Amino acid sequence: MGLFGCGAELGAETETPSESVAEAAADSPMEHAAKHLDPKYVCPMHPQIIRDEEGTCPICGMDLVKKLMDPMTGKYPEVALTPAVVQTLGVRTAAVERGTLWKYIETLGRIAYDETRLAHVHPRAAGWIESLSLRAEGEPVRAGQELAELYAPAILNAQVDFLLAQDRNAADRRRVSEDKARNILRLLDVPDDVITAIQRDGEARNRVPIRAPIDGIVTKMMARDGMYVTESSEMFTIADLSQVWVMVDIYESQIDWLSEGLSAEMRVPARPGRTWEGKVDYLYPELDPVSRTLRVRLVFDNPDLALKPNMFANVVIYGGPKREVLKIPAEALIVTGEREAVVRVLGDGRFQPVDVVTGMQRGDEVEILSGLDEGDEIVVSGQFLIDSESNLQASFQRMSGVGGSGASDDDDAGDTGGGMTAGGSHAHH
Structure with missing residues (x-):
């Protein structure tokens, strides 16, 4: 029974597949092929009712309509609807048109540290932390600010060697020794001003300062007073938040026109009413195998530090206009995973699904690369039921012999026309 059937019993009026097969087997190959190229008459409401001549449907009493089935065309069966059914389904249509699609992508992102602006502070020699200046993580620091002092025997020995090389009356080779010291x-990260003071005072210092290499926020603090540290110990991590990264995931179908340097705009729920302008900084080399998305990195200036890492963000990436493209409303597209299709309006209450190849999608519009022409009228509401009915018709026609089942001479034609409709039928049922 079709989707739009009334549910009445078919009774003796309905031809069974076995009867169709028996009739086909009794025909000669030429007679069988001729039958399938002759007009067939089907009920618009009950596509399983198929006759060789005009008449009325034994179920609903509607006049049968002529339908020429040529399985070699590979087209989906047409669906004929009365005005009352069209109104009941709320069928709306729109025209295929040419125009401009603005290339932009709306997506969600997450603010992250700019990893090129992170500083990891390690000691250059093993020793003990003394006189820790910081109290806790999260404190802002300036470049050159003292974070702690370090007592390291290797640094103290290097100072002694440096002082021994200070004899002004020594030969040139002793001067080279001073430069080496x-x-x-x-190399042990003793600041130049401390080296100058050691040279001026002629005294070694037991503790040397550890200073911040950049302006930023202390995001990690492992150092504690009296702690023994080695060259592998990360005492502090400092992040410069004057510029941040925003990581977004872009769907596979949207990445064709993406490139580094494109402009982007961002809003964050935590700062309503504000927008930030940035750019695409890097497209990562591979897609996520599960989500089928591409990771893209954006860069935004953050002079007032209003943007915090791990905030969520609403991002728009702009790529300019794509002109003179064939486009349709996105709501008209039928996507099953096996095919993309629309339902084309043929006129006089007749509709037919058509496979299409889509391009870029922007908001509520989709680019059509093939399958439709400018000016075609398509269904934008109710198309899923019409597409399902067309697939049911194809199934019934194969069962009754119209679409190519039965005698061997018709098998190849049935495979040609039936393969396409079968794919659509599986997608909906």
Whole structure:
């Protein structure tokens, strides 16, 4: 029974598949092929009612309509609806038109640290932390600000060697030794002003300062007073938040025109009424195998530190206009996972599903690459029921022999026309 049937019993009036097969087997190949190229008459409401001549439907009494089935065309069966059914289904239509699609993507993102603006502070020699200046994580620091002092025997020994090389009356090779000793102190991260003070005072210092390399916020603090640390110990992590990254995921169908340098706009729920302008900084090299999305990194300036890492953000990436594209309303598209289709209006209450190839989708509009022409009228509401009815018709016609079941000479034609409709039928049932 079709989707729009009234549920009445078919009784003796309905032809069974076995009867159709028996009739087909009794025909010669030429007679069988001729029958399938002749007009068939079907009920608009009950596509299982198929006759070789005009008449009325034994179920609902409607006049049978002519239908020429050519399985070699590979088209979906037409669906004929009365005006009353069209009104009941709320069928709405729209025209296929050419126009401009603005290339932009709306997506959600998450604010993250700019990893190029992170500083990890390690000691250059093993020793003990003394006189810790910071109290807790989250404190702002300036470049050059003292964070703690370190007592390290290796640094103290390097200072002694540097002082021994200070004899001004020594030969040139002793001067080279002084430069080498100074460079060793620098490699041990002893600040230049401290080296100058050591040289001026002629005294080694037991503790040397550990200073912040950049302006930022202390996001990790592992150091504690009296703690023994080695070169592998991360004492502090400092993040410069004057610029942040925003990580977004872009669907596979939207990445064709993405490129580095495109402009982007961002809003965050935590700061209503404000917008930030940034740009696409990097497109990662692979898609997520589960979500089928591409990770994209954006960069935004954050001078007042209003943007905090791990905030959610609403992001729009702009790519400019794509002109003179064939487009349809997105609501008209039927996507099953196996095919993309629309229902085209043929006129006089007749409709037919058509497979299409889509391109870019922007908001409520979709680009059509093939399958439709400018000016075609398509269904934008009620198309799923019409598509399902067309697939049911195809199934019934194959069962009754119209779509290509029965004698061997018709089998190839049935495969040609039936394969497409079968795919659609599986998608809906």
